[in-house]
Amino acid sequence: MSGLEAALAEASSPSWSQRVRAGRDLASFADVPDAAEALVGLLLDVEDTAVTRQTAEALAQVGTPAAVRLIALAVARADDSHVEWMRTGVHDALAGPDGVPDVAAVCGQLAQDPEEAVCLAARELSTWTDEARC
Template identity: 35%
Template structure:
């Protein structure tokens, strides 16, 4: 893909993230997850993770971020968890379980990433990372 094509895809996904349709927003979250470091994308992903209209958007976006298997993806989910209501938290936790806790490798990776995020400068992220280590990584 050329840079122009990437920019067009990113622009399209950012526009879709504002759709009235939950399925279009969920697909946008999945498409944007791979570009979480791009300017302006993190705020949109955060909004999709906390989507107040449909939990499928929350779940799909969280799963896509977690499937990255990196600090950035997990950190974004933890940021959302730190401010989510109980219902949304359940869906975010469910995404962590389904993506990261279905194999020994997944659990090991979750523990490794969470161990790094325990030292995050943002207390809400370090607290969520500590909770993950207590709840999931010790299974």
């Protein structure tokens, strides 16, 4: 079983810690359709907000347009609680010592996305990056 297949299997585990690991492991595969679907599911995890927070952090650390777009898609579908946990995860990534790609620049690109929900959520994500810099 490949690393991608193993992470996809973990994404549906009953164990929150395995789902967290799946979110971290899948983040670099954000442009792969099966991984993208699983990642949005992890961002919207109904059983444990640690999964939401750490998956958002992992995707922000990757920082590619595909990764940040998944956060935007989840924000567009999420309730207020999940949005707050995603926001915290993004802040954690931006405040980390390792440095991350310019998520704000990616949000600017996504603000032109043809899908209106992604546009609006990308604009909200952009405000999170501004807050993290303060």
